[in-house]
Amino acid sequence: MYDAGKIIVGLVIFVILATSPLWFNALTSESPEAPKLQLPTNGSTECVETTEYMRAEHMDLLNQWRDDVVRKAKRDYVSSSNGKVYDMSLSRTCMDCHSNKAEFCDACHNYLAVNPYCWDCHVEPKGAN
Amino acid sequence: MDGNRRDFLKLAGLTTLGAAGASSIKASTEPESTADSHTETSTDGVRLAMVIDLRKFSKDDALIERCVKACHVAHNVPDFVDDPKNEVKWIWADDFETAFHSQEFHFIREDLKGKPTLLLCNHCDNPPCTRVCPTGATWKRDTDGIVMMDWHRCIGCRYCVVACPYGSRSFNWKDPRPAIDEITPDYPTRMRGVVEKCTFCEERLARGLEPACVEACSNDEIAFGDLNDPNSKVRQLLGERMAIRRKAGLGTQPEVYYIIDDPRTLLEVAPAAVVEVAEGGDHA
Numbered sequence: 001m002y003d004a005g006k007i008i009v010g011l012v013i014f015v016i017l018a019t020s021p022l023w024f025n026a027l028t029s030e031s032p033e034a035p036k037l038q039l040p041t042n043g044s045t046e047c048v049e050t051t052e053y054m055r056a057e058h059m060d061l062l063n064q065w066r067d068d069v070v071r072k073a074k075r076d077y078v079s080s081s082n083g084k085v086y087d088m089s090l091s092r093t094c095m096d097c098h099s100n101k102a103e104f105c106d107a108c109h110n111y112l113a114v115n116p117y118c119w120d121c122h123v124e125p126k127g128a129n
Numbered sequence: 130m131d132g133n134r135r136d137f138l139k140l141a142g143l144t145t146l147g148a149a150g151a152s153s154i155k156a157s158t159e160p161e162s163t164a165d166s167h168t169e170t171s172t173d174g175v176r177l178a179m180v181i182d183l184r185k186f187s188k189d190d191a192l193i194e195r196c197v198k199a200c201h202v203a204h205n206v207p208d209f210v211d212d213p214k215n216e217v218k219w220i221w222a223d224d225f226e227t228a229f230h231s232q233e234f235h236f237i238r239e240d241l242k243g244k245p246t247l248l249l250c251n252h253c254d255n256p257p258c259t260r261v262c263p264t265g266a267t268w269k270r271d272t273d274g275i276v277m278m279d280w281h282r283c284i285g286c287r288y289c290v291v292a293c294p295y296g297s298r299s300f301n302w303k304d305p306r307p308a309i310d311e312i313t314p315d316y317p318t319r320m321r322g323v324v325e326k327c328t329f330c331e332e333r334l335a336r337g338l339e340p341a342c343v344e345a346c347s348n349d350e351i352a353f354g355d356l357n358d359p360n361s362k363v364r365q366l367l368g369e370r371m372a373i374r375r376k377a378g379l380g381t382q383p384e385v386y387y388i389i390d391d392p393r394t395l396l397e398v399a400p401a402a403v404v405e406v407a408e409g410g411d412h413a
């Protein structure tokens with residue numbers, strides 16, 4: 001191989017440069033802070049399901065609610081965590097407690113770079129603090 | 130070798146002919162598919178319908194505007210002022226002859242001539258719009274006959290707009306939000322690229338309320354109820370009065386009825402109408 005030294009040195013430099021963001025993060029910064037969500041300000045302490053469940057499954061739950069309400073005309077949701085009956089409504093039930101979309105929904109969605117289209121049509125509550 | 134090929138081709142030809150013949154015989158003897166199975170209004174369960182009394186409407190010129198406003202505010206329907214190409218409407222008015230142009234009225238009664246007539250989705254019992262939807266975003270509900278829409282699923286192909294013979298469906302060519310004066314937060318808006326129409330206020334019915342246009346009326350100008358219940362207001366009206374439907378000849382079975390008779394002509398046959406005339410007062 002001609003110029004083996006130059007090529008190998010060049011390759012090493014390329015690999016270091018290409019992976020530099022990873023090195024930079026690993027060596028300098030701490031892990032980025034998890035977003036802080038605003039908890040309900042209206043005094044309510046329990047959600048329609050447990051916090052762990054909501055964290056992991058709220059998107060599926062909302063899809064289920066959507067289909068039940070629009071397609072099956074079913075509007076009552078019986079919670080499996082506390083047995084209470086809730087109105088399956090994003091703008092009423094969810095946003096009654098989580099009234100600040102920017103500090104609740106968006107905080108996490110922006111952090112994870114997901115872009116759900118709920119609010120293209122549904123109306124976020126006015127007068128959020 | 131040659132003979133073998135000849136035999137093979139003969140056999141293949143016969144087989145093809147036989148198969149084609151069998152399928153055409155089958156097609157001609159089997160009953161027609163679903164095309165004609167919906168020509169009658171379904172008679173089991175609830176079948177919601179609306180009866181609009183044009184006689185009463187003609188007495189209150191501002192009523193149509195109140196009905197339209199009540200509906201469009203409640204459902205965040207955009208108002209593209211002076212922009213008919215982008216118009217979105219759930220409930221609207223057109224003059225009587227246009228609304229019922231297939232009837233070909235000659236020498237029409239004066240009180241109906243050119244009268245603004247309230248129009249909305251007819252929630253047909255045999256809706257052509259739902260058949261053409263490729264995504265199942267619109268369908269007739271089994272439970273009450275409402276022709277529903279799922280705006281989450283609408284892809285904006287506009288087949289339903291073309292299929293509807295009543296012009297009841299509107300397409301959002303533009304983002305509707307800037308054209309909504311004040312957004313009612315309880316109800317979603319739509320987004321660009323989605324078809325929308327009247328849903329008989331199914332969200333209000335679910336909360337035990339009447340449709341917004343019915344509620345906007347002060348004098349029972351619109352009756353709303355179950356067509357399959359013989360004691361319902363709509364059935365009573367249809368049993369006593371003369372009502373027509375828009376383009377009934379198309380077989381879509383529209384479920385919005387328009388009362389066109391004049392109660393004065395019914396004095397001898399229907400005692401109920403006498404009471405109504407007496408109560409109405411000004412045209413006795």
